[in-house]
Amino acid sequence: MGKKITAAGERVDRSTEYSLEEAVKLVKELTYTKFDETVDMALNLGVDPKKSDQMVRGTVVLPHGLGKKVKVLVFAKGEKEKEAMDAGADYTGAEDLVEKIQKGWLDFDSTVATPDIMGLVGKLGKILGPRGLMPNPKLGTVTFDVARAVKEIKAGKVEYKTEKAAIVHVPIGKVSFNEAYLADNARAIIDSILKAKPGTSKGKYLKRITLSSTMGPGISVDVGRLTASR
Numbered sequence: 470m471g472k473k474i475t476a477a478g479e480r481v482d483r484s485t486e487y488s489l490e491e492a493v494k495l496v497k498e499l500t501y502t503k504f505d506e507t508v509d510m511a512l513n514l515g516v517d518p519k520k521s522d523q524m525v526r527g528t529v530v531l532p533h534g535l536g537k538k539v540k541v542l543v544f545a546k547g548e549k550e551k552e553a554m555d556a557g558a559d560y561t562g563a564e565d566l567v568e569k570i571q572k573g574w575l576d577f578d579s580t581v582a583t584p585d586i587m588g589l590v591g592k593l594g595k596i597l598g599p600r601g602l603m604p605n606p607k608l609g610t611v612t613f614d615v616a617r618a619v620k621e622i623k624a625g626k627v628e629y630k631t632e633k634a635a636i637v638h639v640p641i642g643k644v645s646f647n648e649a650y651l652a653d654n655a656r657a658i659i660d661s662i663l664k665a666k667p668g669t670s671k672g673k674y675l676k677r678i679t680l681s682s683t684m685g686p687g688i689s690v691d692v693g694r695l696t697a698s699r
Contacts, residue, residue, distance in 0.1 A: 542577040543558040544590050558619045
C-alpha cells in the first residue's frame with residue numbers, strides 16, 4: 470500500500486494548481502483501492518474561527534448526492550412523526566429513542582427534531598454533540614417541516630463548519646461518480662461557502678482548495694480560475 474500511494478503522489482505536480490475539472494480527473498485516475506472511496510474537498514479560508522462572527526457554517530444539498538444511503542432519525546410525535554415516516558425517515562419517535570440512545574445505540578447518520586421536542590432531545594447533548602449529530606435550527610434540522618428536512622438529507626444534504634485551522638472539510642461524492650457530477654457537487658459547496666463569507670473577514674477569503682480521495686494524494690485547485698466568474 471505504501472508503494473501505491475507513493476506512486477500516486479508522484480503523478481501529482483506539487484507546483485501546479487489544477488483546474489477543478491483536471492483535479493477531479495486526477496483524483497479518479499489515482500485511485501488504487503478496491504472500495505469506492507469518498508472524494509473530499511478541503512478549503513482553507515481567510516477567517517479567524519476563534520471569533521464567533523467569523524465562524525463559517527452552513528448546509529447545501531448536493532445536486533448529485535453523496536452516493537451513499539443516509540440513515541435519518543427524527544425526534545417527533547403525533548402527526549409530525551407520521552410525516553417523517555412518510556418522507557422516508559429510518560427511525561422516528563421521542564422518549565423511546567432518547568432512552569435507546571442513552572443506552573449506547575447510535576445506528577444513524579443524521580437527526581432532525583421538531584422544536585417542541587428539543588427539551589427532551591437536549592438530554593442527549595453530551596452524546597450527540599461531540600459526534601456532530603445534535604439537531605440544530607441554524608442547519609435546518611430543528612423544524613416542524615420534518616418531511617422537507619428528511620428529503621433534503623436523503624437527497625445529499627451536507628453540513629460544513631470551519632475547523633480550528635480555518636479549514637472546511639466536506640465530501641463531494643464517490644470516485645465512482647462521473648467527473649461532471651463531482652465537479653457540480655464541488656461548485657455547489659464552493660458557491661455556498663462564498664455566500665457565507667463573514668462581513669468581518671478581511672483580505673483573501675478563499676485561500677486554497679484541495680481535492681483528494683480517501684486514500685489518495687491531495688491535489689491543489691486553482692482558486693483564482695475557479696472564482697473568476699463568481
